[in-house]
Amino acid sequence: MALEAYLLDWAQMLVRWVHLITGIAWIGSSFYFVWLDNHLEVPPKDPNPRVYGEIWSVHGGGFYHNRKFMTGPGWIPERLHWFKYEAYFTWMSGMGLLALLYWAGASTFMVDPAVMVLEPWQAVAVGAAALLGGWLIYEGLCRTDLVQSGLDFAVIGLVLLGVMAFGLGQVLGGRAAFIHIGAMIGTCMVGNVFFVIIPGQKKMVAAIAQGQEPDPIYGLRGKQRSVHNNYLTLPVLFIMISNHYPMTYSGAWNWAVLMVITVAGMLIRHFFNLKHKGIIKPWLPLTGAALLAGVAVFLYPRPHAPKGPAIVIAPERVTFANVQEIINNRCVSCHAATPSRAAFVTAPAGIKLEEAGDIKRWAGRIHEQAVIRRAMPQGNVTAITEEERALLGAWYLAGAPGK
Ligand code: HEC
Numbered sequence: 001m002a003l004e005a006y007l008l009d010w011a012q013m014l015v016r017w018v019h020l021i022t023g024i025a026w027i028g029s030s031f032y033f034v035w036l037d038n039h040l041e042v043p044p045k046d047p048n049p050r051v052y053g054e055i056w057s058v059h060g061g062g063f064y065h066n067r068k069f070m071t072g073p074g075w076i077p078e079r080l081h082w083f084k085y086e087a088y089f090t091w092m093s094g095m096g097l098l099a100l101l102y103w104a105g106a107s108t109f110m111v112d113p114a115v116m117v118l119e120p121w122q123a124v125a126v127g128a129a130a131l132l133g134g135w136l137i138y139e140g141l142c143r144t145d146l147v148q149s150g151l152d153f154a155v156i157g158l159v160l161l162g163v164m165a166f167g168l169g170q171v172l173g174g175r176a177a178f179i180h181i182g183a184m185i186g187t188c189m190v191g192n193v194f195f196v197i198i199p200g201q202k203k204m205v206a207a208i209a210q211g212q213e214p215d216p217i218y219g220l221r222g223k224q225r226s227v228h229n230n231y232l233t234l235p236v237l238f239i240m241i242s243n244h245y246p247m248t249y250s251g252a253w254n255w256a257v258l259m260v261i262t263v264a265g266m267l268i269r270h271f272f273n274l275k276h277k278g279i280i281k282p283w284l285p286l287t288g289a290a291l292l293a294g295v296a297v298f299l300y301p302r303p304h305a306p307k308g309p310a311i312v313i314a315p316e317r318v319t320f321a322n323v324q325e326i327i328n329n330r331c332v333s334c335h336a337a338t339p340s341r342a343a344f345v346t347a348p349a350g351i352k353l354e355e356a357g358d359i360k361r362w363a364g365r366i367h368e369q370a371v372i373r374r375a376m377p378q379g380n381v382t383a384i385t386e387e388e389r390a391l392l393g394a395w396y397l398a399g400a401p402g403k
Pocket residue numbers: 108243244245246327330331332333334335341348349351362365366369370376377378381382384
């Protein structure tokens with residue numbers, strides 16, 4: 001095993017670990033503050049006229065009493081806690097992971113010649129441009145009046161996201177297209193913290209320090225962006241796990257699958273945000289669930305009409321020896337205990353296809369991934385032919401014989 005690939009695997013694992021931890025800290029505190037805001041008792045019992053709302057809670061064996069001051073208490077507390085490094089480290093570790101996994105392994109993870117024949121650097125350039133471009137478009141949109149109406153903004157934003165997902169899907173392999181859409185949304189979210197929420201809070205603190213009343217616009221703008229982030233969390237988290245589910249990203253309609261699941265996530269989030277305020281709208285999660293069920297039905301494995309004339313395999317060619325030869329040529333460079341491809345250290349998804357017994361054991365999954373979904377070989381880097389796919393299919397349908 002190449003030492004380099006082994007070290008890269010460790011680097012990826014550690015960065016992924018950090019990404020998960022900081023992501024939990026970020027999204028966790030963000031969920032907590034949205035929950036807090038939505039549960040505030042307004043007007044408060046607190047006699048201080050500057051207090052906008054208050055809330056009591058109990059956790060970990062103690063009682064907490066939070067009060068919200070819209071533009072501060074009129075003075076600056078000696079110790080004021082900020083929440084920003086969670087977001088910054090989530091983004092940095094996420095970008096690190098993107099670079100280590102996808103950009104460094106672009107020929108394996110980003111380029112799919114069936115989608116578009118690209119040099120690895122071109123694929124990386126497209127991915128990076130999508131991150132930057134998506135963020136610029138979002139920022140631009142936030143500076144128009146559209147941002148005043150949450151619903152209008154959501155609709156236009158979703159249409160643009162759909163265009164982006166469709167566009168990337170025409171250029172990059174499905175898995176890379178998905179993860180870049182996720183990274184793009186994540187970049188917008190961190191941009192909100194870095195460029196709007198934190199600077200606005202700094203301006204408010206500076207005004208208070210000078211004995212002035214802070215301009216409430218900074219608070220309002222920060223709140224708007226924080227609400228955007230809140231609605232984006234469920235979609236972004238789905239996209240982060242989607243790359244373990246080739247069924248979601250591998251079809252021609254992958255961009256539509258991504259959009260429908262995104263909308264479902266936002267509806268479910270909206271339900272909880274309203275529920276915090278005591279408003280129960282069951283149609284929101286029901287619609288979300290119906291959308292997910294619709295995607296599940298749509299993705300149910302069924303043979304897609306093959307492009308061009310159907311390939312008929314003569315029954316005498318459907319032998320295990322032929323199947324094993326195809327698997328050896330097209331799959332085993334990755335799906336081996338010690339893959340020969342530099343990008344892999346162990347068999348991807350734990351699926352080894354070197355032994356006859358393994359091939360038989362995984363026959364159903366092989367059929368699904370290589371014949372029906374055509375998600376494997378990943379990016380078709382090993383150039384499997386249509387005929388070979390048809391032979392694998394015929395073998396499986398004949399009951400996956402061992403001879
Ligand atoms: C370039 C490397 C590569 C090649 C070649 C390759 N695969 Fe994979 N395969 C992967 C990766 C990476 C995953 C794991 C995706 C994930 O993270 O879950 C995977 C996952 C799978 C899975 C599990 C997916 C699931 O969730 O059911 C199956 C089955 C599979 N491959 C079959 C094949 C077959 C059959 C071939 C040959 C026709 C093949 N692969 C060729 C990289 C490869």
